[in-house]
Amino acid sequence: MIARRSLKFPITLGVVLIVLVVLLTSGWIVLAVMASFNSPVKAVYWTLLAVGSVLFAIVLVGVVMYLTLSIKAINLTRRQSNFMDSVSHELKSPIASLKLYLQTLTMRQLSADEQQAFFRFMLDDVARLDDLINHLLDAARLDRPEESEPAQWLSVQEVLRNCISDVNTRYRLEPRCILLEGEDGEVRARNLELEMIFRNLIDNAVKYGGKEPLVEIHTCWLGGSKPTLVIRVADNGPGIPMRQRRKIFRRFERLGVELERTKPGTGLGLYIVGTLVKRLRGNVRVLGRAGEQGTVFEVALPARDPSADDSAVNPARGD
Template sequence: MTKSLYVRTVLIFIAAVMISLIMAFILAIHMYSSNVKSMAEGQMIALGKKMISGMNEAPPSSLPNIIRNIVDLPGTRVKILDENGKTIAYGDGGSGKETPILQKQLALVIQGGVYRGKVAYNKEHSGPPSFLIGLPFQMEGKPYALYISPEINKLLDEFRKFTLTVLTSVLITGSLLILLAARYIVKPVQRLTEAAKRMAKGDFGIVLQSRRRDELGALTAGFNEMARSLRMLDKLRSDFVNNVAHEIQSPLTSITGFSKALRTKQMSEEERRQYLTIIEEESQRLSRLSTNLLQLSVLQQNSKLHHPAYLRLDEQLRRSIIASEPQWSAKGIQPELELEAVTAYGDADSLEQVWHNLINNSIKFSPAGGRIEITMSREDGFAIVGITDYGHGIEPDELPHIFTPFYKADKSRDYAVKGNGLGLSIVKEIVDMHRGTIEAKSRPGVQTVFTVRIPVQPVEEIV
């Protein structure tokens, strides 16, 4: 039962309220007692002076009656003693208890002092703690002592009962409000728990509604964002599987069909060679696909550079252009280079694959007799490489997706242009691994520019 967040929240709140109310009760009693004692002392001294004045002004014949009336005061014990400690008059204020006076208390007052203190009970006299006021006065030339002890304990008891009643009412009311407030707090958490269970079963289409602006509202918004990301990942996974199946199925169908034809169909030597060439090309495409898939998986799982070192990027780009000469020579393309000598920090093999993929893409999508431009400069601690071709370009709505695995701007998947939609994905992973950036800009029918930024120093030194 106590494992429930709702129960724990309620118990913690009630415990906090109870501790606060107990402390408030103790503090209120203490403050009230101090204030009452201070006020009562002043009032008792003023009352005692009035009693003494009344006795001094009374004629001798009516003095006994005056004294009896003085000591017979409800709620206040009054006692008059002579210098020998003999009780002249006493009134118990309706309490039925006598106020004991010690010798030292009597001596102080008889000598003209004012006594302020507590009643000193002994074995014969007992009672709750109460304070005592002693005043000296003269009557018929003899010293006397007037002691007044108010029954303030009754007042304090009443105040305690009243305070306890109020605080108990506050506790009950607060507990009921806490039960409602805790449900208001815990209910979104319960909704999140149920949604998490549904998500664990594969339901990523969950959207929780919340108008709260507190931490729970932020948690709900974070959950919705997580659900949205998981929906996207699930869609990417599904698309990835479909794309892999499509990329594999097409060459397998070709290989199967032409293999059957070779086995069952009568054909010339030239046709047989043509069929074998197609089977070889489709097999090579399957091999490239598996190699690229494996490389993409490795790059996504391990983002560390394998063999980092300083290298001359301009020389590496020149080697890549030379290595691609058969492709651009066949289409009559003349590369234009403007390379600044830049030394950067990275993995030579990985970066060489970046330039190879980007340059080959530029050659593929450039018209015969066209041109490509390759530039490099250094700016703000980065080597900036630009590769531009003047082919048919990329549509604006396709630009955000070109780095997605298996994405092809050619919706018909024309295999005249060899590729499986993984090249730019691999390029993006390698550039990210170097803590760099890559972006593409295109004007359809005019040009396409890929810009790569690679740090010239290790990331640790840049930071």
């Protein structure tokens, strides 16, 4: 399948073709120049040489562009194949688990405690399916943004606290596992968009954190001409290699081989984050933790000037 094919072949083929075109054209130019010295119509030779050189440059640019687009298409097909593998696995696993629990409940007499344990496991599987469906719907919603909910000034700390509460409940974490500190600020956005950004980042930090996850969230103001609020989400996981940090915001992008992964996911979470942050005219980047193991996601969003709010609440009084 093309999705599994290495990029080595198309890259090698493209380079060989480009080298052959350059060599053949260079030879043609040398022969044309040599022939022009003995020709009574030198002007025609030089005109043809100029036109041929321009056409050669156009062909060379076209070959390079075609090679680039082909590589991008192969990469996209590979990511889509990984996405289908992931979704198939994410759908089959909880459904198979639910089926097993239901069969056990119908075929065996269980104590009340055992039944309650089974119900909890089944609810976890339903929550996993619900999370998968929400990710797919969120990604589809990015292409058709809902305008029914107007943008408004939202407290970043309040939205973060709501997202932390949701993630703690989902993973049954102790409150000390996700820490929030720093300054508050207001960002103009739709509540759903801001929640999608922070929930995906916190969820990723827990999912790919250490065996005992520790997520540290810090908010602060960035100095400059425009008021900007910076939100940093740090985890204690293995980290992301430098060469792969730019790739993780692509649609369907996941690191490694899909069928060998142990963490659930679709490759849409960070794509949603990157798209929504750009829509809010902010930026997001990935950093390592200085002297520590883990990854830091840093989101910078334009925010309401806190000094303007203070002056509006406490206007200066004249004598």
